[in-house]
Amino acid sequence: MLRPLDTQSVRRHFPGLSRKIAGAEAVFFDGPAGSQVPTRVAAAVSDYLLHHNANHGGPFATSVETDAMVDAARAAFADFFGASTPDEIVFGANMTTLTFHLARALARTWKPGDVLVVTDSDHDANVTPWVLAARDxxxxxRRVPVRSDTTLDLDALDALLDDRTRLVAVGAASNLSGTIHDVRTIADRAHRHGALVFVDAVHFAAHCRIDVGAWNCDFVACSAYKFFGPHLGVLWGRQELLLNLEAYKVRPAPAHGPEKWQTGTAAFETIAGALAAVDYLADLGSAVGSHGNRRTRLDAAFAAIAQHEQLLTTRLLLGLRSLGAGEVIGLADPTQVARRCATVALVPRGIEPLRLQRALAERGIFAWAGHSYALALCESLGLLPHGVLRVGLLHYATAGEVDRLLEALAQLVACAGTRGA
Ligand SMILES: Cc1ncc(COP(=O)(O)O)c(C=O)c1O
Known part of the structure; x- marks a missing residue:
């Protein structure tokens, strides 16, 4: 039996959270754009740079240590993704860069008349790289439409797939509405037509356990800076695909293994930090009572994270409903929180999201406003030009912080209403 998260001890790992704005602790509801990091992540980056800094592949101590650290990081991310081998892990600048890179390589296997499928739910980083590669x-x-509740219209998906379909690119969860998509069903249907499946797990990864086997997909990309690590993109690819596809690379770079996919010198210090982030999460699993291997402890950590975040999301959705603060875009029903991440998109009543964002920032509450690069979703739901106020809770958020946001919204939205803004 696992224990619930102890948020106060979680928060002690994150010095950034004690930041004060106008005398009060800042509220970090900006997580979907980047999380805070625990001390050990910053310490790992610093320790690498101060004591092990070198290029890799040499016989001297710092280079040997660099290789060992990268191997350890690949093993950690194999656990993080549920991969069958660390050779399936590729590091890169960020998800967008890795996706452009992979799209260019995959495009060499496509021909005129082939079809790619993207979705209207996705961040543009999982749309435009495919659109441009297809154009080349x-x-x-083709685009899978979203229903008005932000779920993907899977009935429409069937009509989009045929034997010319080469790839389906789908997000595991929306970075705007938080909606979780049924990747397994999509992957199974795509595979029936011989298409590959690329999953953008950037938003999902901070909230839920990734399991590439359960998804039955071919590629998954995520970004460590969304789940308590430094700025680094990480790609998992099915081993035979990474082996057999031709990567764009310089001649002296390795022709085999994940290094074949890594252009130029890696950002070793951020790889060291990302390794520490995975170990932070695994230790969270120990803290809630799991004492198995790293995969088991990650399972436990994400179970505890989901439990905590669902409680907070319920509180937030109920609060927004009783305030009449505006329209929640997506799964607004508090009984449906298991189908979404703790990211809530609000079209506030009587005030533009950008103005509301600024007013909240003055009160020390950090959140984002606009389309958050989920361009197709905002277009198809008619949310442009103003977009939404996006409130993103991570596992270090507290009920008190949710209440502070609700109190601020009660003042700001009511005040905007009386001004008729
Ligand atoms: C769902 C989603 N996909 C992709 C990206 C792009 O990630 P990166 O900044 O690592 O390129 C983001 C960034 O916010 C995102 O939220």
Whole structure:
């Protein structure tokens, strides 16, 4: 039996959270754009740079240590993704760069008349790289529409798939509405037509356990800076695909293994930090009572994270409903919190999201306003030009912080209402 998260001890790992604005602790509801990091992540970056800094592949101590650290990081991310081998882990600048890179390599296998499928739910980093790669080879792109509740219209998906479909690119969860998509069903249907499946897990990864086997997909990308690490992109690819696809690389770079996919010198210090982030999460699993291997402890950590975040999301959704603060875009029903991440998109009543964001920032509450690069979603739901106020809770958020936001909204939204803004 696992224990619930102890938020106060969690928060002690994150010095950034004690930041004060106008005498009060800042509220970090900006997590979907980047999380805070625990001390050990910053310490790992610093320790690497101060004591092990070198290029890799040499026989001298710092280079040997660099190789060992990268191997350890690949093993950690194999656990993080549920991969079958660390050779399936590729590091890169960020998810967007890795996706452009992979799209260019995959496009060499496509021909005019081929079809790619993207979704109207996705962040543009999982749309435009595919659209541009398709354009380069004369392939066409079809889009899975979203329903008004932000779930994907899977009935429409069937009509988009045929034997010319080469790839389906889908997000595991929306970075705007928090909606979790049924990746397994999509992957199974795509595979029936021989298409590959690329999953953007950037938003999902901070909230839920990734399991590439359960998803039955071919590629998954995520970004460590969204789950308590430094700025680093991480790609998992099915081993035979990474082996057999031709990567764009310089001649002296390795021709085999994940290094074949890593252009130029890696950001070793951020790899060291990302390794520490995975170990932070695994230790969270120990803290809630799991004492197995790293995969088991990650399972436990994400179970505890989900439990905590669902309680807070319920509180937030109920609070927004009773305030009449505006329209929640997506799964607004508090009984449905298991189908979403703790990211809530609000079209506030009587005040533009950007003005509300600024007013909240003055009160020390950090959140984002606009489309958050979920361009197709905002377009298809008619949310442009103003977009939404996006409130993103991570596992270090507290009920008190949710209440502070609700109190601020009660003042700001009511005040905007009386001004008729
Ligand atoms: C769902 C989603 N996908 C992709 C990206 C792009 O990630 P990166 O900044 O690592 O390129 C983001 C960034 O916010 C995101 O939220």
């Amino acid at each position: 080879v004369g392939a066409s792109v």
